[in-house]
Amino acid sequence: MDATYDAWTRRAGTLRLDGSHLIDGSAHAGGRTFTVVSPRDGRPLAEVADGGAADVDRAVAAARRAFDVGPWPRLAPAERGRVLTRVADLVEERRADLALTVSLEMGKPITDAFDIELRALIATFRWYGQLADKLTDTSPHTAPDALALVTREPAGVVGAVVPWNFPLTLAGWKIAPALAAGCSVVLKPSERSPLSALHLARIAGEAGLPPGVLNVVNGDGPVAGRALGLHPGVDVLAFTGSTAVGRHYLRYAADSNLKRVWLELGGKSPNIILPDAPDLETAAATAAWGIFFNQGEMCTAPSRLLVHSSIAERVTEAVVERARSLRVGDPLDPSTEMGALAGEEHLDRVLGHVHAALDAGARLRTGGERTLAETGGTYLRPTVFDRVDPDSALARDEVFGPVLSVLPFDDLDEAVALANATDYGLAAGLWTSDLSTAHRVARALRAGTVWVNCYEEGDLTVPFGGMKQSGNGRDKSAHALEKYTELKTTWIRL
Incomplete structure (x- = not known):
């Protein structure tokens, strides 16, 4: 990539920014829209579908079907890993456009977006792609007339809510381990930075991710985020953002199906x-x-x-x-x-x-x-x-x-x-x-x-995560898979 000011500004003029929801592998325009404004110059970037409870319902239903009857959780882990690795390859090919989208959405210097944010995203999908078939179950030693199996199984439908400051890195930290575990995902990006997340999800579909496995619903926290947090079809909710909003997701879980909620919150380091x-x-x-x-x-x-x-x-x-x-x-x-x-x-x-x-x-x-x-x-x-x-x-x-x-x-x-x-x-x-x-x-x-x-x-x-009011659970490393899996014990009398 010709890393000059003129080259980046010319490329910005050619970007095609699609603000539709991505549900069950297809674009959904929805009814209402909101405008994404670039902090670079205060100019509008795109009109984006503004999701509500009905859009979240459709996305969760698609993710539910993909998990309950679709091929993704039933694929051999090595096959899932190959798809995630292919995502990393395609992101590498589209690296300049993704970095440019991030820079325009949230004001990050293009050098940091290209060299740091996109490097982290590519590494995340590649790392979990390589890890997918290296997880093992256990068989504890028990009495001689019994066989005990402890298996780690995908948790189900994951709702992921991510902020605008590292819109792709933090999305990758949630999506990649969840997909490696065999889960399906509904992602709600920040209303300030939905365009890069939508681009990533479309790339994942091109890489071979089946329809419904990764869905993206745009919208703000009090409407779309709340609907996702309260939805009884969501098994796990992973959130990165402020401590104040994290409290809302704990309440949503308590008021709905007691879904597990994993929080990476604020800091004063x-x-x-x-x-x-x-x-x-x-x-x-x-x-x-x-x-x-x-x-x-x-x-x-x-x-x-x-x-x-x-x-x-x-x-x-x-x-x-x-x-x-x-x-x-x-x-x-x-x-x-x-x-x-x-x-x-x-x-x-x-x-x-x-x-x-x-x-x-x-x-x-x-x-x-x-x-x-x-x-x-x-x-x-x-x-x-x-x-x-x-x-x-x-x-x-x-x-x-x-x-x-x-x-x-x-x-x-x-x-x-x-x-x-x-x-x-x-x-x-x-x-x-x-x-x-x-x-x-x-x-x-x-x-x-x-x-x-x-x-x-x-x-x-x-692993990465916090103590006290900075949250719970961990992103990155093999420990992240603990958030998106359930332990099952099978006891067999011989």
Whole structure:
């Protein structure tokens, strides 16, 4: 792909964006529509079918048929794996158009969409395709006159609800293991980013996925999401999004069929830098990269920089310098380092956090204001606060934007206490040269992932998920299959 600004903008003009639901292998226009607006320039991208309860009913019925009488759960696991691998191959072929769609939908820089988001999606389908036929059942040793079998069977129809910040990566983390297990899926993407998910589902059909195995219903959470959460034909609900919305899905399960609900929710991740960090420049640069990557619109974003008092000003100044030099601009420009926030409503919400922090007495070191407003897009300058009260909203609430809080500490016990002083427990970072400190602090931190001397690293072999109000269950790795399977015991008298 010719990775130039002109090439990407020309290609954007040729994209064919279909906003129809995809149900039982066919496009369904539905009745009502809504407009997807690009945060890049505030212009409409496409009219998209606005799903309601009737559309969800049709999609769940199709998924139910595909699971109850269709071929997918009855295929040999190796056959399912080959289809998933074929999905990965076709995504690789359509990589540029998928990356471009993501960039236009939610403002992600095209370089990040192409190099990171699509790479993750391809790897996810390939990894679960290769894993599909390598799962084993067990036969525990019992009495000599009996045979016990413990089998892992597909759970049924999976409802998957995913957000807009990584619309394809997070969809892949739900869809691929569910399909590998033999389930059928109804996906509800965010109303901000449905177009890339629809494109992915059509690709899956081309790869050989039978009709009804993967369905996509567009719409907002209070209508389409609620209908999916309450639907008695859904056996498992997997959700990534805010903690507030996650509570709704637990209620929907309680009010319907007690479906299992797996939640990957918000975060307020601490990033602890100790004076003996292997390289303070690398630690500071990574802290800046982590909070400003993807416009800070990440549940794992290291939004709380906990730094020892003896090095606090040195590290903070390095982060501020990096924030000021960061290139904010058009997502389709390959030189852009930080793109647009995901729409006017979200930009206003993030600015509300900035204004509240100023009112609470935090010191603004850089940023905190809208930029490039003349483009029609929703851009914010990278923002750094210090002198942040640990009990303030800025230190405790998820901002979901490029806003960093710097909190100094004097000793390790204080650092751990500050790190754990949050309702969330998704991720954390630690920078130290001492092996004992690394192990002791990693054990003390209440987080699903702890990165030591790095941040946002890993691969599909390791699970991802949170503790406390950051959710339950795990995406990625073989552990993800636990969400989409049921254990059955068969006891045979010999």
